[in-house]
Amino acid sequence: MKTILYIDGFNLFYSALKGTPLRWLNPVALIGRAFPRNRIIGTKYFTAKVSALPNNPDQPIRQMILWRALRTLPDLEIIKGDFRTRKVMAPVVTPPPGFIEVFKTEEKGSDVNLAAHLLLDGFRGRYECAIVVSGDSDLVTPIKMVRDELKKPVGVLNPQRLSGPNCRPPRKNAGLQRAASFYQNGITWAQLLAAQFPNSLADATGTFHKPATW
Numbered sequence: 001m002k003t004i005l006y007i008d009g010f011n012l013f014y015s016a017l018k019g020t021p022l023r024w025l026n027p028v029a030l031i032g033r034a035f036p037r038n039r040i041i042g043t044k045y046f047t048a049k050v051s052a053l054p055n056n057p058d059q060p061i062r063q064m065i066l067w068r069a070l071r072t073l074p075d076l077e078i079i080k081g082d083f084r085t086r087k088v089m090a091p092v093v094t095p096p097p098g099f100i101e102v103f104k105t106e107e108k109g110s111d112v113n114l115a116a117h118l119l120l121d122g123f124r125g126r127y128e129c130a131i132v133v134s135g136d137s138d139l140v141t142p143i144k145m146v147r148d149e150l151k152k153p154v155g156v157l158n159p160q161r162l163s164g165p166n167c168r169p170p171r172k173n174a175g176l177q178r179a180a181s182f183y184q185n186g187i188t189w190a191q192l193l194a195a196q197f198p199n200s201l202a203d204a205t206g207t208f209h210k211p212a213t214w
Contacts, residue, residue: 008134009047153181164189
């Protein structure tokens with residue numbers, strides 16, 4: 001079936017990739033292997049431009065290199081929300097009691113943008129099937145609308161990492177699983193490893209490489 005992918009970039013990163021050497025991920029290759037019967041005709045990648053932090057000043061540079069890699073994939077569109085960084089006072093967990101000033105980062109808009117594009121593309125008949133990559137239960141309603149009102153199947157890949165160093169215990173998302181026409185609850189280290197970009201890539205500007213710290 002003609003399939004468009006809708007990828008929640010931050011959910012994928014924090015669920016499966018953060019703190020691993022697997023961040024140079026080709027998500028289209030990952031999803032294509034997970035759902036080989038679907039013919040991928042387009043990908044929408046929902047994310048936001050991050051800010052530099054004192055302990056991570058090169059974060060925006062690495063993100064731009066990743067976006068450059070993603071844009072080498074055919075028919076992939078990056079759709080941006082907002083990334084906000086602010087200082088807040090937070091309570092200290094261990095004694096002595098009190099508060100400390102910390103950076104709080106928030107990504108805003110990706111879930112709403114993903115839902116809007118999923119519904120609009122469905123109404124316009126741009127796909128026969130959709131696959132959503134996210135573990136965000138806020139997407140249950142738009143997925144059910146496409147499935148029940150538009151009579152189009154919607155698959156969900158919940159991108160929590162199920163194996164490898166420092167993986168969290170698996171968390172089932174019953175709402176997403178019930179809403180989806182088909183569902184995969186997690187991905188393995190081996191699946192992520194098999195879907196990495198080559199270390200060197202080329203685009204219209206020239207050759208570029210995987211970030212050295214990845």
